[in-house]
Amino acid sequence: MTIVELAGLRVVRGGRAVLDGLDLSVGAGVTGLLGPSGCGKSTLLRSVVGVQRIAAGTVTVLGEPAGSPPLRDRVGYQTQSSSVYDDLTVLENLRFFARVLGLPPAAADSTVAAVDLGSHRDAVVGRLSGGQRSRVGLAVALLGNPELLVLDEPTVGLDPVLRRDLWALFNRIAEAGTAVLVSSHVMDEAERCDGLLLMREGRIIAQGTPVEIKARQGAADIETAFLALVEGVDRDGAA
Numbered sequence: 001m002t003i004v005e006l007a008g009l010r011v012v013r014g015g016r017a018v019l020d021g022l023d024l025s026v027g028a029g030v031t032g033l034l035g036p037s038g039c040g041k042s043t044l045l046r047s048v049v050g051v052q053r054i055a056a057g058t059v060t061v062l063g064e065p066a067g068s069p070p071l072r073d074r075v076g077y078q079t080q081s082s083s084v085y086d087d088l089t090v091l092e093n094l095r096f097f098a099r100v101l102g103l104p105p106a107a108a109d110s111t112v113a114a115v116d117l118g119s120h121r122d123a124v125v126g127r128l129s130g131g132q133r134s135r136v137g138l139a140v141a142l143l144g145n146p147e148l149l150v151l152d153e154p155t156v157g158l159d160p161v162l163r164r165d166l167w168a169l170f171n172r173i174a175e176a177g178t179a180v181l182v183s184s185h186v187m188d189e190a191e192r193c194d195g196l197l198l199m200r201e202g203r204i205i206a207q208g209t210p211v212e213i214k215a216r217q218g219a220a221d222i223e224t225a226f227l228a229l230v231e232g233v234d235r236d237g238a239a
Ligand SMILES: Nc1ncnc2c1ncn2[C@@H]1O[C@H](COP(=O)(O)OP(=O)(O)OP(=O)(O)O)[C@@H](O)[C@H]1O
Pocket: 013, 014, 015, 018, 035, 036, 037, 038, 039, 040, 041, 042, 043, 044, 185
């Protein structure tokens, strides 16, 4: 099933084409959007949730134009900067955002449980650890049980144990039926994904499963495959 479809997507930011003619499709499961800092990951995700002005092309999400009203409660989005209130508890935050979305208070309780914060539900967010805070943001994005969850570098700045736990949570969310599109610049996170989009300088240089991408490049890991792809692109570009 196709969840996201991009055709000829072009985005200009600061007078420069940040994305220039992107074509790709994203299916169910966890899809990792991986690439170095500044390659255009956030811009692509912003286009998918419909908050980015686009210069050309189309972005279709769950069969509808990105950002259109029918998608409002079908797509959850967690940006890089946290939007939760530090002076409220976990549950107060979730109940606040549930009310904004017109959802019953029970929706807050179930998302707190879904991100394993049940034992911290009455803790003030400002006193939580980085990993716990990240999960509060994730719970907000999960309110209303979206069909697509878009996460912009949710594991940045977290230690390896917390990163592993969060990835286990993304896999669990996907198994429960929500497609997850998650960006990262950490290549070793690729192994946790069902599908991968490898990105460099505004272009998708490979898409497929981790096994397919490694096999195509004859590489033992995604980082080596990425470097081989970059060398190939540079060589072809120079020829
Ligand atoms: N508001 C803006 N105005 C002009 N240029 C921008 C703006 N935001 C981002 N850019 C440029 O667009 C390019 C892509 O940025 P983007 O944030 O999409 O990359 P990214 O891969 O998500 O990076 P990071 O991993 O560091 O968040 C960068 O060259 C950046 O300088």
